[in-house]
Amino acid sequence: MKSPNTDARKVILIVEDEPDVVRLLAFHLQRAGYRVAHASDGLTAINQAFDHKPDLVLLDLMLPKLHGLEVCRLLKQSPVSRNIPIIMVTALTGLDDKLKGFGCGADDYVTKPFEIRELLARIAQHLQASEARSSRA
Numbered sequence: 001m002k003s004p005n006t007d008a009r010k011v012i013l014i015v016e017d018e019p020d021v022v023r024l025l026a027f028h029l030q031r032a033g034y035r036v037a038h039a040s041d042g043l044t045a046i047n048q049a050f051d052h053k054p055d056l057v058l059l060d061l062m063l064p065k066l067h068g069l070e071v072c073r074l075l076k077q078s079p080v081s082r083n084i085p086i087i088m089v090t091a092l093t094g095l096d097d098k099l100k101g102f103g104c105g106a107d108d109y110v111t112k113p114f115e116i117r118e119l120l121a122r123i124a125q126h127l128q129a130s131e132a133r134s135s136r137a
């Protein structure tokens with residue numbers, strides 16, 4: 001069970017090592033009413049997801065210390081984090097990478113440069129779906 005939290009805003013964990021992209025994402029997410037957490041490498045991402053259980057993870061693939069695909073696989077393997085929706089955000093546009101992303105359990109996949117309104121729409125959709133899942137459980 002979640003601990004009582006007076007702040008009802010959803011928390012989005014941005015996993016990204018490029019400061020410019022982090023700033024851009026954080027700006028738009030906060031403006032859309034989300035709280036933002038950030039990890040700049042794969043290991044920190046795992047720890048943050050386990051400790052703080054964000055409502056959704058935006059996951060870059062090319063990360064220091066641990067590749068995004070490994071991060072995704074580990075998060076989706078653990079009962080602690082497997083229900084957190086993961087949207088991969090990456091410059092890799094090849095079909096192989098996309099398929100690998102889905103193969104490791106990612107819920108969605110957005111390629112850079114992304115359209116921020118599309119990304120926000122996808123985030124809202126996944127948050128809604130995961131809320132529906134957890135209220136049925």
Ligand code: CA
Binds near residue numbers: 017
């Ligand atoms: Ca990167």
